[in-house]
Amino acid sequence: MTDEKESRERILDAAHTIFLRRGTASARTQEIADEAGVNKALLHYYFGSKEALAEEIFRRAIGDFFPRFFAILGSGLSLDEKVPLVVETYLDFLSSRPYLPGYVVSEMHVHPDRIRAVFASRGPAPLDVLTRQIEERVAAGTMRHIAVEQFVMNLVSLIVYPFVVRPAMEIVLQVDGDRFDAFISERRRTLPGFVLNALRP
Amino acid sequence: MTDEKESRERILDAAHTIFLRRGTASARTQEIADEAGVNKALLHYYFGSKEALAEEIFRRAIGDFFPRFFAILGSGLSLDEKVPLVVETYLDFLSSRPYLPGYVVSEMHVHPDRIRAVFASRGPAPLDVLTRQIEERVAAGTMRHIAVEQFVMNLVSLIVYPFVVRPAMEIVLQVDGDRFDAFISERRRTLPGFVLNALRP
DNA sequence: GTCTATAAAGGGATAGAC
DNA sequence: GTCTATCCCTTTATAGAC
Secondary structure (H helix, E strand, O other): OHHHHHHHHHHHHHHHHHHHHHOOOOOOHHHHHHHHOOOHHHHHHHHOOHHHHHHHHHHHHHHOHHHHHHHHHOOOOOHHHHHHHHHHHHHHHHHOOOOHHHHHHHHHHHOHHHHHHHHHHOOOOOOHHHHHHHHHHHHHOOOOOOOHHHHHHHHHHHHHHHHHOHHHHHHHOOOOHHHHHHHHHHHHHHHHHHHHHHOOO | OHHHHHHHHHHHHHHHHHHHHHOOOOOOHHHHHHHHOOOHHHHHHHHOOHHHHHHHHHHHHHHOHHHHHHHHHOOOOOHHHHHHHHHHHHHHHHHOOOOHHHHHHHHHHHOHHHHHHHHHHOOOOOOHHHHHHHHHHHHHOOOOOOOHHHHHHHHHHHHHHHHHOHHHHHHHOOOOHHHHHHHHHHHHHHHHHHHHHHOOO
């Protein structure tokens, strides 16, 4: 019983590692089995096919990303509190998952159906609280008008994009290894001000 | 002679289409040959292997992207002219190439060596002009201090990211098909102000 | 230069023993 | 539940005729 759970979990962990590193299409079931310390056949015993395993990994990979994000945006905090919290939370989140953004983008690109499947259960983004906060500020004259979808897109872009293009960054901007961490630290410090300041009247 | 060039070019065009749509690993040489209206064998005759063809396509795909971008940033225009021009130029550029960003990110993720190879010939980004312009404004007290790499990253993030996550956008923010174009038009109008305003003292 | 036919390798999947 | 052995389809690559 403990063995069963262990093997299944080890395969899932291994699949996560390999799929994220290689991309689903380039990943080999043999390599996943090796990484898990089991045989290829066991992978089919538990998951049926590479395809099914890939779907499971994708679901898990993006599982907690969006809920966490929208939980903060939909909370009762003020805008001035939310923005720094989102920036800090997500830069930390992504810093510890270097392969995640590239993997998710790749998967979405080749299998747009998968992300559709994941969001079929959940509803669309809950943006009503944020919408109201923006409208209140605009009405008070302390903020330029901006559509809530644009606001969210700007915020997410500034947070996530550097991780998405990290391989190119390291060459084009000559920001390698350690300096990437420093680059992200700098953003943790400056992005909240950048975003909030951008909407001053 | 004209035939030779025609077949080779048709294969390149076909490979571009298929690789960008499917991703390199999922693309099939058979599908490329079909798209080009030639036989698979001819593809090997001209390019030797799928791998070699993939490298050629990647090089071409990102070929004019960075040069154009840095040509504008390094030009003699003022900051207030540059930012809108970059925004407009690149939103148009990407609008007409819907598969490009996802493809490039996928390739970089799985083959970071490829982007290294492309930039081995060119030097790093020429940011000296832009650096001077920022420093002048900071010295004049009309702009907050910002590292030039951070400035460029913010600008590029806001422009490119929506295209990178377009498949997810269509679901999470319920922005489908036509509305995506409207969403981008809105950014063409608002991003320059957003970026320049963000750095006011 | 371009094709048909086929080789060669790769890799996902299954049968069956333990 | 886990393994070994093997199947067999897919896909890249080549040989050789025209």
